[in-house]
Amino acid sequence: MAKTVTAKAHTNIALVKYWGKKDAQLMLPQNGSISLTLDHFYTETSVTFDTQLNHDQVYFNDQLLQPAQSQRISRFLDLVRQRSGLHAPAAVKTTNHVPTSAGLASSASGFAALAAASSRAAGMDLDATALSRLARRGSGSATRSIFGGFVEWHAGHDDQSSFAEVIQDPVDWDIQMIAVVLKATKKPISSTDGMARVVATSPYYPAWVETAETDLTRMRAAIAAKDLAAVGTIAETNAMRMHALNLSAAPAFNYFTADTLTAIQAVTDLRAHGINCYYTLDAGPNVKIICAGHDTTVIKTALQQYFAPEQLIVAKPGPGITMTEA
Amino acid sequence: MAKTVTAKAHTNIALVKYWGKKDAQLMLPQNGSISLTLDHFYTETSVTFDTQLNHDQVYFNDQLLQPAQSQRISRFLDLVRQRSGLHAPAAVKTTNHVPTSAGLASSASGFAALAAASSRAAGMDLDATALSRLARRGSGSATRSIFGGFVEWHAGHDDQSSFAEVIQDPVDWDIQMIAVVLKATKKPISSTDGMARVVATSPYYPAWVETAETDLTRMRAAIAAKDLAAVGTIAETNAMRMHALNLSAAPAFNYFTADTLTAIQAVTDLRAHGINCYYTLDAGPNVKIICAGHDTTVIKTALQQYFAPEQLIVAKPGPGITMTEA
Known part of the structure; x- marks a missing residue:
């Protein structure tokens, strides 16, 4: 009987965003990115390769997925099978510890956990850097979720040179995020299609790639200086x-909802009143507030004018990937 | 007794936007713009220069303004006094036929009417081109409101070369706008300050100026071809x-409200259902829908799911400036 490997990976929120691929096949991004891995949101995934199976069996939160639903996972497992030489179907059990429908980068923790569990289950012994390259093939942001704390994903120019590494872990100073989990709405466009349209049609795209490079340099310095205001300011401007x-883009699209605008305005107002807080947003309506732990109460109180307490989730810097074998 | 001149100017909505000055003193824009003058929204302004007055008296919608409130108008009148050699205070009566607080470019019709009435009252006899140069000094968008129909404002490089001219007037084909007049909220930043921040801090600004040039060429062709879909598509992309x-910008700002997002989505949905309609927005929350007259009912009906009938105002192509003397 083949071994079962379980991996646990945490999600991450980019402070300098990845937006646009230069190679969709190899998942090479147009620009590097920097993120903070969060403790509160994670995925646990077990993988067993089993020759007795007819095809991959994927359970997501205890529900067996139809082959059409697990196609992206099977394609990723094909890559692991090809590299390991182990040609067996896999049983995959994955549990997402992320609020339902929160859209909080679950593909980042999901593909990081899958890369780690499946490669080890297939007998490969990859170091963290190699794991981050492998996770990248599943989802760009998964590249960073192999590591804890502040992480940089180097854009690179081929499979070997595009990987993540730790900038600072553990994070021994007071920085956290408050995720404002908003009413889920139908995304106007997936992040894959959205970024492809942007790269193809936005006249601003070349300037974005340039400004991202500048932001990476400034963000590394802000993290080294443990300067919350600098980290937050750079992240907020970069996100917008x-x-x-x-x-x-042509045609234009946006991920904002009415609640997004409300949350952004609330953070802006808090800052005008001297609270050191900043917002960032990914390809969805949720807003993540970058702040210090000692401001949690004042920020939550202000946000509760508009949102329910359970919509405001505090997340601290989280750890890198862990694995167990059975 | 000096003569009283009354001028009536209509507002205009830019289809290729003016956003950013290259000379704040002379009000020279960074890029040219194209607009449609609208029949429904206008300003009527009477000016009499009167040596008996101690200082300018400005009545706005029958209310006497305090000097602090009429400072911008007096500064404009100073320019007219300087050019005409007539050094008398002025009595100004201006009435805005724009829904209260709609923020529908009332400075465009306002300064166009003021430029025409005050220059004629001061004894100057300016042609329309010269009037558009003069109106420009009051408010950039006023440059275009001297003319009716489709109008282009040439950016120029000095006072003489920065003026508007007609592209097409009368507009003898079926194009109109439906103004969606939304709940007025406090502007996050004035358009003057907003565009100054953009020019100073946006890494995308040089690409904007380039893309505006391309849009001007394409918009002229679309107007000449009387092609509603082309006019609408170029306008919508340009506005976004x-x-x-x-x-x-750093820091970022936006003029969107929840209602803005709703109106944008409604137009996008209508278009997905085959209705030929497009949206544009200026420095405020209101959305203007570019469409054909024969689609008025279907568009209004769809929008009335979210907005009251009196928030939806149909405006057709409007005329250029007119003046009367008494």
């Missing part, structure tokens, strides 16, 4: 420049 | 690229 690309 | 600049 990413969303500006979406508005500038 | 202007708003993208605001998101890309």
Whole structure:
């Protein structure tokens, strides 16, 4: 009987965003990115390769997926089978510890956990850097979820040179996020299709790639200095420049909802009142507030004018990937 | 007794937007723009220069303004006094036929009417081109409101070369706008300050100026071809690229409200159902829908799911400036 490997990976939120591929096959991004891995949101995935199976069996939160639903996972497992030489179907059990429908980058923790569990189950012994390259093939942001704390994904120019590494872990200073989990709405466009449209049609895209490079340099310095205001300011501006690309595409699209605008305004107002807090957004309506732990109460109280307490989830810097074998 | 001149100017909505000055003193824009003058929204302004007055007296919708409130108008009148050699205070009566607080470019019709009435009252006899140069000094968009129909404002490089001219008037084909007049909220930033911040901080600004040039060429062709879909598509993309600049500024800002997002989505949905309609937005929450007259009912019906009938105002192509003397 083949061994079962279980991996646990945490999600991450980019502070300098990845937006746009330069190679969709190899999942090479147009620009590097920097993220913070969060403790509160994670995925646990077990993989067993089993020759007795007829095809991959994927359970997601205890529900067996139809082959059409697990196609992206099977394609990723094909890559592991090809590299390991182990040609057996896999039993995959994955549990997402992320609020239902929160859209909080579950593909980042999901493909990081799958890369780790499946490669080890297939007998490969990859180090963290090699794991981050492998996770990248499943989902760009998964590249960073192999590591804890502040992480940089180097864009690179081929499979070997595009990987993540730790900038700072553990994070021994007071920085956290408050995720504002908003009412899920139908996404106007997937992040894959959205970024492809942006790269193809936005006249601002070349300037984005340039400004991202500048932001990476500034963000590394802000993290080294443990400067919350600098980290937050760079992250907020970078995030809005990413969303500006979406508005500038043809046709234009955006991920904002009424609640998104409310949350952004609330953070802006808090800052005008001297609270050190900043917002960032990914390809969805949720807002993540970058702040210090000692401001949690004042920020939550202000946000509760508009949102229910259970919509406001505090997340601290989280750890890198862990694995167990059975 | 000096003569009283009354001028009536209509507002205009830009289809290729003006966003950013290259000379704040002379009000020279960074890029040219194209607009449609609208029949429904206008300003009527009477001016009499009167040596008996101690200072300018400005009545706005029958209310006497305090000097602090009429400072911008007096500064404009100073320019007219300087050019005409007539050094008398003025009595100004201006009435805005624009829904209260709609923020529908009332400075465009306002300064166009003021330029015409005050220059004629001061004894100057300016042709329309010269009037558009003069109106420009009051408010950039006023440059275009001297003319009716489709109008282009040439950016120029000095006072003489920065003026508007007619592209097509009368507009003898079926194009109109439906103004969606939304709940007025406090503007996050004035358009003057917003565009200054964009020019100073957006990494996308140089690409905006380039893309505006391309849009001008394409828009002229679309208007000449009387092609509603082309006019609408270019206008919508251009407007969102202007708003993208605001998101890309440091710090970011935006003029969207929840209702703005709703109106944009409604237009996008209507178009997905085969209705030939497009949206544009200026420095405020209101959405203007570009469409054909024969689609008025279907568009209004769809929008009335979200908005009251009195929030939806149909405006047809409007005329250029007119003046009467008494």
